Amino acid sequence: MSALKIKKGSSKHSAYDLRDPNADVIESHTLAIVVDNEAGVLARVIGLFSGRGYNIESLTVAEIDHLGHRSRITVVTTGTPSVIEQIKAQLGRIVPVHEVHDLTVEGPSVERELALLKVAGEGDKRVEALRLADIFRASVMDSTLTSFVFEITGTPEKIDAFADLMRPLGLVEIARTGVAALSRGTE
Amino acid sequence: MTRQMTGAKMVVQALKDQGVDTVFGYPGGAVLPIYDEIFQQNDIRHILVRHEQGAVHAAEGYARATGKPGVVLVTSGPGATNAVTGLTDALMDSIPIVVLTGQVPTFMIGNDAFQEADTVGITRPCTKHNWLVKDTAKLSDTIHQAFHVATSGRPGPVLVDIPKDVQFASATYVTPQKANTKHYQPKVKGDREAITQLVELIEQAERPIFYTGGGVINSGPAASQLLRELVEGTGFPITSTLMGLGAYPASGKAWLGMLGMHGLYEANLAMHGCDLMINVGARFDDRITGRLQDFSPHSKKAHIDIDPSSINKVIHVDIPIVGDVAHVLEDLLNIWKARGRKTNAEGLAKWWGKIDEWRKVDCLKFTQSGNTIKPQHALARLEALTKGHDRYICTEVGQHQMWAAQYLGFEDPNRWMTSGGLGTMGYGFPASIGVQMAHPDALVINVAGEASWLMNMQEMGTAVQYRLPVKQFILNNERLGMVRQWQELLHGERYSQSWSEALPDFVKLAEAFGAKGIICKDPKDLDDAIMEMIEHDGPVIMDCLVEKHENCFPMIPSGEPHNKMLLGENASTKDAIKSGGAVLV
Numbered sequence: 223m224s225a226l227k228i229k230k231g232s233s234k235h236s237a238y239d240l241r242d243p244n245a246d247v248i249e250s251h252t253l254a255i256v257v258d259n260e261a262g263v264l265a266r267v268i269g270l271f272s273g274r275g276y277n278i279e280s281l282t283v284a285e286i287d288h289l290g291h292r293s294r295i296t297v298v299t300t301g302t303p304s305v306i307e308q309i310k311a312q313l314g315r316i317v318p319v320h321e322v323h324d325l326t327v328e329g330p331s332v333e334r335e336l337a338l339l340k341v342a343g344e345g346d347k348r349v350e351a352l353r354l355a356d357i358f359r360a361s362v363m364d365s366t367l368t369s370f371v372f373e374i375t376g377t378p379e380k381i382d383a384f385a386d387l388m389r390p391l392g393l394v395e396i397a398r399t400g401v402a403a404l405s406r407g408t409e
Numbered sequence: 410m411t412r413q414m415t416g417a418k419m420v421v422q423a424l425k426d427q428g429v430d431t432v433f434g435y436p437g438g439a440v441l442p443i444y445d446e447i448f449q450q451n452d453i454r455h456i457l458v459r460h461e462q463g464a465v466h467a468a469e470g471y472a473r474a475t476g477k478p479g480v481v482l483v484t485s486g487p488g489a490t491n492a493v494t495g496l497t498d499a500l501m502d503s504i505p506i507v508v509l510t511g512q513v514p515t516f517m518i519g520n521d522a523f524q525e526a527d528t529v530g531i532t533r534p535c536t537k538h539n540w541l542v543k544d545t546a547k548l549s550d551t552i553h554q555a556f557h558v559a560t561s562g563r564p565g566p567v568l569v570d571i572p573k574d575v576q577f578a579s580a581t582y583v584t585p586q587k588a589n590t591k592h593y594q595p596k597v598k599g600d601r602e603a604i605t606q607l608v609e610l611i612e613q614a615e616r617p618i619f620y621t622g623g624g625v626i627n628s629g630p631a632a633s634q635l636l637r638e639l640v641e642g643t644g645f646p647i648t649s650t651l652m653g654l655g656a657y658p659a660s661g662k663a664w665l666g667m668l669g670m671h672g673l674y675e676a677n678l679a680m681h682g683c684d685l686m687i688n689v690g691a692r693f694d695d696r697i698t699g700r701l702q703d704f705s706p707h708s709k710k711a712h713i714d715i716d717p718s719s720i721n722k723v724i725h726v727d728i729p730i731v732g733d734v735a736h737v738l739e740d741l742l743n744i745w746k747a748r749g750r751k752t753n754a755e756g757l758a759k760w761w762g763k764i765d766e767w768r769k770v771d772c773l774k775f776t777q778s779g780n781t782i783k784p785q786h787a788l789a790r791l792e793a794l795t796k797g798h799d800r801y802i803c804t805e806v807g808q809h810q811m812w813a814a815q816y817l818g819f820e821d822p823n824r825w826m827t828s829g830g831l832g833t834m835g836y837g838f839p840a841s842i843g844v845q846m847a848h849p850d851a852l853v854i855n856v857a858g859e860a861s862w863l864m865n866m867q868e869m870g871t872a873v874q875y876r877l878p879v880k881q882f883i884l885n886n887e888r889l890g891m892v893r894q895w896q897e898l899l900h901g902e903r904y905s906q907s908w909s910e911a912l913p914d915f916v917k918l919a920e921a922f923g924a925k926g927i928i929c930k931d932p933k934d935l936d937d938a939i940m941e942m943i944e945h946d947g948p949v950i951m952d953c954l955v956e957k958h959e960n961c962f963p964m965i966p967s968g969e970p971h972n973k974m975l976l977g978e979n980a981s982t983k984d985a986i987k988s989g990g991a992v993l994v
């Protein structure tokens with residue numbers, strides 16, 4: 223009998239390869255998940271993503287209602303449309319999850335992220351960093367003679383763009399909060 | 410009226426208030442206060458198992474045979490980790506189980522204390538939900554929530570971890586009526602518009618089929634009743650997964666038998682050729698669908714499931730209906746009747762003609778000849794000799810399990826307990842103990858393979874201690890038969906580690922535990938041996954020596970679609986599984 227020549231992940235027939243990853247476009251969705259603020263709830267949400275092989279691009283979590291013991295988790299995830307549907311259905315199944323909103327499909331939304339960037343440099347580079355920070359409306363939170371810490375808020379894309387510009391100018395370290403998002407309008 | 414009591418007392422009070430009559434468990438340091446309370450009461454019966462895995466499977470058996478949640482009590486650390494296989498099994502098969510574990514005192518958690526394990530961490534992925542209770546004031550409320558979550562929506566196992574200091578401390582007891590269960594209320598009614606769409610398809614379909622699963626059983630007896638009414642009313646053929654056997658009676662004339670990898674020829678071909686598939690409480694498992702691209706290519710598909718995440722997970726369906734099976738079927742029947750009970754009689758008659766041709770293949774036929782008992786024959790005789798009894802069947806996992814599903818007929822729901830989703834060897838024996846506890850006067854038989862049975866054989870002690878007359882019907886092929894079959898089909902007949910050597914003398918083993926042992930090798934003695942087994946008033950191990958190299962057919966080789974089945978007897982098994990299917994299990 224012939225040896226099995228199967229490359230890992232290459233089989234079209236695998237029972238686990240439920241979707242052809244190339245058949246559908248990969249989309250990025252921002253999900254807002256309202257949960258009970260109880261021990262372990264974040265682990266349940268993250269465990270779902272790792273256990274079922276879903277992606278997490280960004281994750282933020284904080285309490286939003288102290289008396290009601292509610293927290294809001296904002297996850298940016300990617301996947302084919304059917305995977306995104308699965309993720310939402312699976313999230314909805316977790317007992318302490320109260321609401322799952324897909325901000326990407328539920329109408330327009332605002333997304334903001336905050337980042338702190340440490341940029342070290344002298345002379346022209348230092349001047350240029352400051353000039354660009356001004357253009358991006360980043361503010362200086364700390365300064366030494368040879369470094370700045372900038373604070374910037376905006377969409378993840380804006381922060382990416384700013385970080386890309388700072389890299390050649392001496393970017394040392396970056397801390398990002400991940401995305402916080404809300405739908406627009408009264409609802 | 411508020412009642413102050415210790416956490417340990419609360420546990421017992423909460424169980425009583427939840428209507429629990431039986432707890433399967435095993436004591437240890439971290440649950441001693443609870444065991445002390447159990448000692449001082451008579452309402453709840455505690456069954457001392459011999460291994461915590463056995464406790465969980467017994468509770469699963471109890472739950473499946475009664476429709477009530479099974480309850481388990483074990484200690485911290487090793488007690489909790491031993492329960493993990495059972496929890497995973499119950500999660501995969503959606504069985505309501507409440508497991509209570511002891512934990513080291515709250516002030517020692519995280520210190521690697523003696524017998525400490527991160528129980529809620531370890532069991533988070535294998536429970537529907539779990540709780541660590543750090544405050545006695547929350548204990549009774551949490552236990553009531555646990556029962557609510559285990560039994561609502563899609564059922565499943567839950568776990569409550571109770572530190573020892575929480576058991577000793579006192580607080581106010583909360584009754585089930587006052588407990589906080591509002592936040593978890595899964596939707597049970599299906600969307601009427603979708604149900605009406607399905608009725609329209611039912612009225613027109615030429616080649617319809619009901620594909621039913623464990624969800625019908627879990628929904629309760631009313632669901633099976635409504636399903637039967639719908640099947641009789643429409644005259645549509647019906648097949649079921651392993652998990653759903655008994656929802657529709659095997660003697661019913663619309664019954665096609667089980668479908669799937671080892672399902673019946675007519676059932677699988679009808680699934681492949683249908684134009685309307687009505688999935689009722691099944692989940693398009695990979696044992697059922699075979700190759701996804703070729704799964705039932707010409708059908709419209711409707712899917713009734715209480716769990717929204719089951720819908721469109723594997724197979725895209727045209728009509729998704731989220732809701733409880735009984736609720737949805739009731740609405741479906743009402744709408745269908747109100748519109749005049751229409752079906753496409755002409756199409757149906759042709760469809761049945763086709764199905765009858767497939768039935769003529771007689772895919773389960775076998776020939777019993779010579780001096781060795783064929784496992785199929787053993788089961789056919791077991792069926793014939795026990796049919797009229799008030800009978801419950803458990804199984805282990807392997808070939809014998811599939812043969813049991815094929816050759817035994819189930820007339821009612823909750824009479825068939827087998828490990829479907831996880832395929833846990835060692836499930837059947839403890840499950841049979843749980844079933845017998847629930848139904849002391851019934852005939853409870855565990856159809857076992859010798860290898861599976863050994864995995865939880867310590868439970869012989871439990872069966873004997875509580876005088877549970879469970880019948881262990883071991884189809885002994887001295888092989889890990891199912892593994893051997895795959896090696897024959899897939900690995901060039903290199904039978905790596907797939908035989909059972911140094912097997913015990915099962916008769917002496919039974920006797921060593923104080924039970925009865927029977928051995929049977931000759932087909933001539935088979936009926937007498939089975940009769941002796943069922944007539945004996947006490948636990949029996951029957952060692953039925955069967956043909957060692959029998960393969961289980963029909964079989965859809967993994968990676969193949971439904972219409973590429975291997976049939977029995979003369980099937981060519983060499984190289985039957987292509988390399989693409991070889992990665993599958």
Ligand SMILES: Cc1ncc(C[n+]2csc(CCOP(=O)(O)OP(=O)(O)O)c2C)c(N)n1
Pocket residue numbers: 805806807808809810832833834835857858859860861862884886888889890891892
């Ligand atoms: C706990 C566990 N380990 C391993 C397996 C893989 N497995 C599936 S069937 C089987 C052989 C079962 O042998 P036996 O109980 O004698 O049943 P038979 O197939 O011979 O009827 C094995 C090892 C399993 N399902 N469960």
Ligand SMILES: [Mg+2]
Pocket residue numbers: 807858859860884885886887888889890
């Ligand atoms: Mg065997």
